[in-house]
Amino acid sequence: MKGDEYVAQIALINGEVITVNRQDEVFEACLVEGNKIIAVGTSDEIVQQMAPSATVLDLEGKSVLPGLIDAHMHLYLFGNTLINLDCKEPFIHSIDELLQKLSEIVKETESGKVIRVFGFNELKVKEKRYPTIQELDSLTIEHPIIITRTCGHIGMVNSATLDLLSIDEETPDPLGGTIEKDDKGKLTGRLIENAFLNFSQRIPYSEEEMFEALEKAQEQLFMYGITSVHDAGGFDEDSFRIMQIASQQKHIKTRIYAMIGTLNDCEHFTKNMLTTGVVTNTGNEFFKIGPAKLFTDGSSTGPTIATREPYTSDKTNYGYLMYTEEELYSIFTKAHQGGYQITVHAQGDKAIEQYLSVVERLLSEYPRADHRHRVEHLGVCPPDLQEKAKMLKVIPILNPSFPYEFGESYIHNYGERTKYMYAANDLLAKDIIVAAGSDAPITTVNPFVGIYMAVTRNTKEGTVFGEQQKISLMDAIRMYTYNAAYSSFDEEIKGSIEVGKLADMAILDTSILNCSIEELPKIKAAATMLDGKIVYTQSEVKELSK
Template sequence: MYASIVFRNGEIWTMNQDNDVVEAVAIKDNKIIAVGSYDEVKHYVHNETDIIDLKGKTMLPGFIDAHLHLMIYGAFQRDVDFKKQQASSIDDVLRLLTERAAQTPKGEWIRAVAFDELALQEQRNPTLAELDSVTSEHPIIITRTPGHIGFTNSMGFARAGITKDTPDPQGGIYEKDTEGNLTGKLIESVYMRFNETAKLTEHELYEAIAIAQEHFLKHGITSVHDAGTYDGDSYRVLQLASQQKKLKIRVYAMIGSLNDCYTFTTNMMQAGVVTGTGNAFFKVGPAKLFTDGSSTGPTIATREGYTSNSKYKGMLIYTEDEVYEVLGKAHAKGYQITVHAQGDQAIELYLNVVERALQEHPRENHRHRIEHAGIAPKDLQHRMKTLGVIPIINPPFPAQAGDIYQQHYGERTNDMYAAKDLLQLGTMCAASSDAPVASCNPMIGIHAAVNRQTESGKDFGVKQKVSVMDAVRMYTYNAAYASFDEQIKGSIEVGKLADIIVLTETLSQVPHKQLQNVKVQLTMIDGEILYQHASY
């Protein structure tokens, strides 16, 4: 058997059980057929074998982002982006929206993302009157970072049939002023459901997928665990895009949505869609619910009051019994299950559900997950380990929002996204960006996991620092394990899929403070080179 491609003269981090670093890899079609020294691999070279000299640069298994929103990420790239466009005041916000309105056909939605009132001079949200002053011919939907709160104008409310007398749904709030009038702010489930009114067309969804794929390939992402689309229509389009080969990245698609996740997940389960159905390119993932809110909102559910407000403990979306009603049944029927849980109260609620489910229906190798696992002190870490729950943490979050976290949660930040503690316990902890909440670039996440500093340069829970090797493992092998795929990907070993990337640097020689500057030179999926830097 001869190789179609051989890579040689590299620093190849296999991420196998022993973390072996080798020199050469041989690939035949879509599989890895040899790993080791060039003397061992050269026997697979034929006169038609393409030999690529790595020139000492590092090769890794393709990055696997264990929690992001592929379609939503792509859609956001089309919107007004307040962070990228450096909005620093309410006037900037209104100007950017007005400019977009002038380019948008009458009646169509104006969408904007990455709003953060703390980045503005006024340190406040836009009022309903201010948003109405932008346009009376377009509905507006603004997404606040990190995607649990939004804002709309009067035309947006009219489109949704919302008035000041509309009752708040469970887990959400239509904010009102002291006189009972709508302010334009949509909190938690209210914002999530509002996206159903402002939904994208099928053409826009395909366009979003294409944009996201281009970005992910550039950053060496070969697989993603999609943590929820908008609704059933977008879930369908995601499957079709994969089936039609318009989407070449591998997808593990959670059974969940941003728009009324409870109903969506229940309906999907009733339809018989089950974890593991699919193939190597598109596979159904865990049944998912939300249990609490946003870490920067801040609306996460904590056991003790916030450091910034001792009387406030955030908000739970559902009760423990309500979560069990869906996920307990899912477990009994053989699903992997997971929840969005950021605060320690929400994490504890979910672990109670998992424990109860396992007591009533014992099951080996269930690999139930917990998305984010934000504030996880020692008692909850040990419960995760004991119950076999896989935490999917977000290394970029402390770098991006650490200063805000320290303000709201104080000493609890030492246990936020607790990579070091979880790995030392032997927990199969995986990493993710939650893009578009944070940058999709895994090297930024690796940098953050290794350095644990905020954007302002302050240390953040430094006892949770991990090695570069451990950080890479969270984005490769551990993430593959979280989707039951460690036998086919996540490491560079004979018989596994040829999903590999080549970096621009020799990773072992890169100073820790410069990790985020490392780029991807080549991305291969299924033996096919899908991205190659112009200089390669």
């Protein structure tokens, strides 16, 4: 059963309905009518309440979760990895392998068309380096090539791209970025932070590519039972517009909470949006305006995050801070006064400290109840900053999948500070509401990888990472459901399986409460229900005869 039409009633029975209500109750069954949940209870109770015409789905012991919410991802960018060359799927192991794949793409691509690569990580390839501009130029001087590092903050380009961007040896570094040169003053093709983020906006995608990317991304979301996303920004203003049109026209059905921000020239876009008066929470249940967002530091794996103490791996490096406190305060004052939720990308403790100081000033000067200001990532967050976040009632949006994929590099770069990275246990122990997101395409969109990491604190390579930050399975699930809904002011309509809430549910292909911990990353959705309709199925949920 799958389609766009409502079935009068759908009964899910003989399962493990994990409600994520206040008591974390687990029931056998639930009943949906239209787009709402109308009953939760035992299978017998649901059978007695359902109408004779109801469709009955036998869960056969499988778990049902509230529709999962990715509280921080880049929907459009994630889709782009699915329509371009992605170094992660399948994994590219060497520079030679990357160059070979690019050579094949060059042969099939018309002259002048941009060739894009995502997910490259110099630490994961055999050579432990970036491709050189000479290697890329040897493939083509007629096609611009743009290779985006896995963090999204650093790019490697060929000479055709530099020409397209009008970058030469005399081009000055932008604030918060570097156009890398070698010891002879020659361009290496590597663009770091704002040098990459700001310049790459000059090479846009077509609208056709944008719509295709969003549709491809949604297919992946439904495979994991994700029904809502908090979009943390695309490349530019155009991607924000296309995402909104795609939602309005039902090209995509995923519920979107769209942050006011972009990767390229985020400040300009955010300031422009603030002048429109379109405030946070404007919209409907499928597309809503989210917080005003800025970047305050860089990439945790670059590494370019702003830290109070130098990197363990480099005693001269403190990372990049994008704004002074006064600049950040000036931009956010209008947003806070205007009723916007605000948030920042802040990975390093110096960036987190700066943002929390700004929030403290704003709340002192312009008090606001239930502001729900957020902070995206909250990477290195020691106890003093945890306490300040609690006092200010700031909502951290963590990325448990980050240390799963990048943990070894974090240990190398930040040393003992890793015990406070993505510190879920410490934060929850302080009664701070914590949500979670993938930051896809930076890491996998699979929420069960994040849940696994939050529960075990074991990296993909088996390294123990900040073991004291382990949390319970139920707490991890709550980060991807109720808490994520709370962070977008939606806890009254979604985030738990309760009577009266929207019928968004993830029917898993196993029992998450009874499978082994090591099986968690392998979990997928057997079926995904969005707004009371089955939008995806593996055909593993049996429809009973009536």
